[in-house]
Amino acid sequence: MSGRKGFTLIELLVVIAVIAILLAILMPALSKVRDTANRSACASNIRQHLFGLIMYADEYDGKLPSGAGGWLWDLDRDIVRQLMENISLEPSRRDEDTPVQDVFYCPSNLTHKRSRERCWDYHHPSGSRASYRVTGYFWLLDTLNNQGDSVRPNIRGSGNKQWVSTTNMKRAAEAELVIDVTLSDPTFPADAYPNGNFAQIIAGSGQGAYTGYYDTTSHLRSDKEGAGGNIGFVAGHVKWRHFEDMERRYGNTPTHWW
Numbered sequence: 373m374s375g376r377k378g379f380t381l382i383e384l385l386v387v388i389a390v391i392a393i394l395l396a397i398l399m400p401a402l403s404k405v406r407d408t409a410n411r412s413a414c415a416s417n418i419r420q421h422l423f424g425l426i427m428y429a430d431e432y433d434g435k436l437p438s439g440a441g442g443w444l445w446d447l448d449r450d451i452v453r454q455l456m457e458n459i460s461l462e463p464s465r466r467d468e469d470t471p472v473q474d475v476f477y478c479p480s481n482l483t484h485k486r487s488r489e490r491c492w493d494y495h496h497p498s499g500s501r502a503s504y505r506v507t508g509y510f511w512l513l514d515t516l517n518n519q520g521d522s523v524r525p526n527i528r529g530s531g532n533k534q535w536v537s538t539t540n541m542k543r544a545a546e547a548e549l550v551i552d553v554t555l556s557d558p559t560f561p562a563d564a565y566p567n568g569n570f571a572q573i574i575a576g577s578g579q580g581a582y583t584g585y586y587d588t589t590s591h592l593r594s595d596k597e598g599a600g601g602n603i604g605f606v607a608g609h610v611k612w613r614h615f616e617d618m619e620r621r622y623g624n625t626p627t628h629w630w
Contacts, residue, residue, distance in 0.1 A: 410480040411591070411602065411612065414552065417475045418509065418604040421550045424458035426539060426608060434540035436513055439524065444510035444628055445553055452476070452505050468493070468501070477508035478552060478590040484508045487585050508590065510551045510628060512536055529619035536606060544606040552601025553590045554618060554629040564596075571595035573626050587626070603630065 491506035514535035527533040556568030573587035593599040600614040622628040
């Protein structure tokens, strides 16, 4: 009689171990490829917004729209609608029924992937619809009073950074306008989180009570720090900035970095 010999237990374990080793080698490379692709898609989004804002300014003698909320990702609904029209995303329905536009959210931000519909049509915890949309980018637009004076606090840190109210400015190539979300919550223990927690922002948002998810930084290296972000300039170009080159610029709870 002849029989067919199968794999022994040891041989099966060896095969499984080899597969596990290969996966361990490949996963970081695949993750890096995914992150690179997301950064490129994110930069493309920012370029579209820069184009939309420049078109807006061209119609108003170089003036840009005023900023909206205390968190820099809050953008007035009327401004959002105008930007959509400028980049050929004019809604087919009335504004409040407009479907979520992916261009307003970074593909690396997992929180916005899960809850972007609620962010897009944001309501206050009281139930009333907000006058702004919670987007996936920071808008460094100045907020002016009736006399034309800025009501925003000075931007902290080095480099004499300024809020932007017009495209008619010197050094437009150095003036930041639309940037990736890099947020930290300083309420975590300083010994474990010296710069705050970048992956779990509980300050200001009621610990995710509304959306069901914590706010977070778009490009993360770990829960202790961001990886960096794309920076869009008034001149229309976009550059990647590593987190090591960022500073605390605005707000305390949470802190906005760029």
